Amino acid sequence: MKILDTVIRVGAQRPFTVLHASDTHLTCADERDDARKLALAAVRAACFPEAEDCLRRLTALAQNEGLPVLHTGDLNDFVSFANLDASRAFTAAVDCFMAAGNHEFSLYVGEAWEDAAYRAQSLDRVQAAFTNDIRFCSRVMHGVNFIALDNSYYLIEPWQLERLKAEAAKGLPMVLLVHTPLYSAETLAVLRQNGRLRPEEPAYLMAVPEQEMRGYDDHRYRQQLADGTTREALEWICAQPLLKAVLTGHLHRDFEADITGTLRQYGVGCTTVRRIRFV
Ligand SMILES: [Fe+2]
Numbered sequence: 612m613k614i615l616d617t618v619i620r621v622g623a624q625r626p627f628t629v630l631h632a633s634d635t636h637l638t639c640a641d642e643r644d645d646a647r648k649l650a651l652a653a654v655r656a657a658c659f660p661e662a663e664d665c666l667r668r669l670t671a672l673a674q675n676e677g678l679p680v681l682h683t684g685d686l687n688d689f690v691s692f693a694n695l696d697a698s699r700a701f702t703a704a705v706d707c708f709m710a711a712g713n714h715e716f717s718l719y720v721g722e723a724w725e726d727a728a729y730r731a732q733s734l735d736r737v738q739a740a741f742t743n744d745i746r747f748c749s750r751v752m753h754g755v756n757f758i759a760l761d762n763s764y765y766l767i768e769p770w771q772l773e774r775l776k777a778e779a780a781k782g783l784p785m786v787l788l789v790h791t792p793l794y795s796a797e798t799l800a801v802l803r804q805n806g807r808l809r810p811e812e813p814a815y816l817m818a819v820p821e822q823e824m825r826g827y828d829d830h831r832y833r834q835q836l837a838d839g840t841t842r843e844a845l846e847w848i849c850a851q852p853l854l855k856a857v858l859t860g861h862l863h864r865d866f867e868a869d870i871t872g873t874l875r876q877y878g879v880g881c882t883t884v885r886r887i888r889f890v
Pocket residue numbers: 634636684685712714861862863
């Protein structure tokens with residue numbers, strides 16, 4: 612597990628430290644689930660061999676340093692009894708503030724079109740493993756308002772935008788936790804640096820302009836095309852002076868990129884923990 616130390620200026624009442632992790636992708640399953648889930652777990656465990664060890668190390672780091680964990684989703688690779696047990700154990704062992712990722716609601720990975728109806732099949736069961744509302748929740752620490760917002764299907768829903776606007780009315784500096792990074796021209800440029808993301812590849816960002824989606828295949832285009840509320844939400848976020856930082860994941864890589872001249876987003880990969888000093 613890699614630790615990155617980062618300082619972010621937000622106007623806190625006093626400096627404080629948190630841990631940001633994302634995309635742990637636990638792949639546990641046992642006899643309580645069916646044979647198909649066990650087979651899936653075996654395949655997916657090979658993709659995320661360090662998941663359980665990373666979660667153990669993250670738990671120890673949070674406990675030893677007495678720090679809260681901000682997790683931006685995909686703690687679980689798929690819904691299983693064993694994964695949800697591990698989530699419950701983690702959120703009981705550390706102070707975890709969580710925003711859902713798309714995999715949180717995956718019954719079997721890649722089996723189905725993932726939308727609100729699909730999420731509804733497991734939402735109550737998944738939510739019960741966490742201590743805050745993983746689709747929208749806010750929490751104030753040292754005068755800074757942290758907002759966990761589930762945008763993991765590349766969409767922000769009208770009720771979420773209304774609640775986001777209500778958070779701004781509190782008048783506190785805000786830090787947004789979202790699973791899917793937000794589109795900005797600089798973010799796209801950062802991801803495309805060194806050819807790691809080719810221009811014809813989907814960017815897996817929220818609210819990418821249609822002219823940047825010309826190379827997407829039909830599936831990724833339909834999956835990632837923003838609706839009106841989502842575009843309005845990004846415009847609002849970009850114009851919101853109280854919003855000081857965005858913490859995100861989904862891309863399975865460490866990155867930082869400006870969203871606007873005064874708002875920057877910070878992503879972490881599956882095996883990285885960012886230890887953030889907010890000042
Ligand atoms: Fe992920």
